[in-house]
Amino acid sequence: MGSEKLHLYLLLWKPQVSFKDSDDSHSFQITNMESQKANATAATSSVPTKHEFSVDMTCEACANTVTHILNKLGGVQFDIDLPNKKVCITSEHSVDTLLETLGKTGKAVSYLGPK
Secondary structure (H helix, E strand, O other): OOOOEEEEEEOOOOOOEEEEOOOOOOEEEEEEHHHHHHHHHHHHHOOOEEEEEEEOOOOHHHHHHHHHHHHHHOOEEEEEEOOOOEEEEEEOOOHHHHHHHHHOOOOOEEEEEEO
16 A cells, blocks of 8 residues: 555544554544535635625715725725726625625625626
């Protein structure tokens, strides 16, 4: 077997355990599916995604309010298209978080989709 690793996935066992035999020719890693799923989720959620939103902005003050709210959230890059009433946001935050944050402006907000 040499340096091959055996991975055993147990659904109900919480701890992660690693084992190597005395001559390091075999190694075993015992883990659970929950931790594998959490690691996969963490890996995919750290990729910034660009999203487009419609925000009922009518003036420069509205755009300034959106700017203030998004800067307060942090972790975002955004472009405001005031004439078309659109905001494009690149962020690791979820769409729900971004919708909730934009909703704090008091303006009507809707998600248009990924950009």
